[in-house]
């Protein structure tokens with residue numbers, strides 16, 4: 139367990155000053171503010187560039203410095219930079235910049251804003267479930283750069299449970315939705331539930347994530363029949379009668395999905411389009427080839 143006294147020793151060793159509790163360094167306030175926020179800082183003694191680090195339970199680490207240093211005088215402070223390293227053993231490996239001070243706040247305000255951003259980021263990074271993740275996402279303060287925000291899991295834009303920049307509220311029954319996060323190279327999706335913390339595996343495609351979520355909220359949905367998408371008149375009445383006879387009673391009242399045929403490959407599933415407001419699931423079936431042979435017979 140490292141302490142503020144250790145930090146003083148480290149700074150003393152690096153600046154040729156004797157360890158002096160009264161000699162201020164910008165890192166002391168950062169250290170104390172992190173602890174006051176319930177975050178445990180530590181000192182990476184092996185590297186001059188990582189004076190204060192925060193080790194997270196998943197083995198990743200956040201490093202906070204001003205230009206690889208925390209020992210400068212508070213009056214000389216310009217801005218903290220906080221980096222979340224996903225592989226602490228590899229400083230050049232993947233990371234996100236989660237705070238970069240605007241350089242005009244001063245030492246006290248910059249330290250407070252930095253710890254706010256780190257605290258909100260840790261909440262978002264460690265949250266589990268659609269609600270916790272999305273609500274942590276919308277609570278990220280302005281100081282968290284755009285690239286880092288986009289890399290946080292959030293409920294897909296305008297998808298079930300999405301409530302703009304406002305927190306979302308839980309549903310009383312298991313309700314499917316999906317989460318998105320935008321990494322540098324690609325976007326990931328995962329199915330999730332608005333009533334509990336269930337989450338599906340990360341997927342590249344939205345449809346796969348939604349299907350995972352339906353396995354959780356409406357088991358058995360894959361075995362139900364697939365219907366034509368839109369028909370009018372008498373056919374519509376017949377189709378409704380067939381649907382009512384085939385589907386489990388109350389299926390659509392619980393937000394159950396409806397599978398429909400589509401001739402479009404990779405057609406997107408649509409929420410709120412099933413009879414009870416559940417998902418309309420698109421099942422691809424190519425259009426039949428033109429009946430060329432029949433026409434020849436008629437001629």
Ligand SMILES: [Zn+2]
Nearest residue numbers: 312331334336
């Ligand atoms: Zn659930």
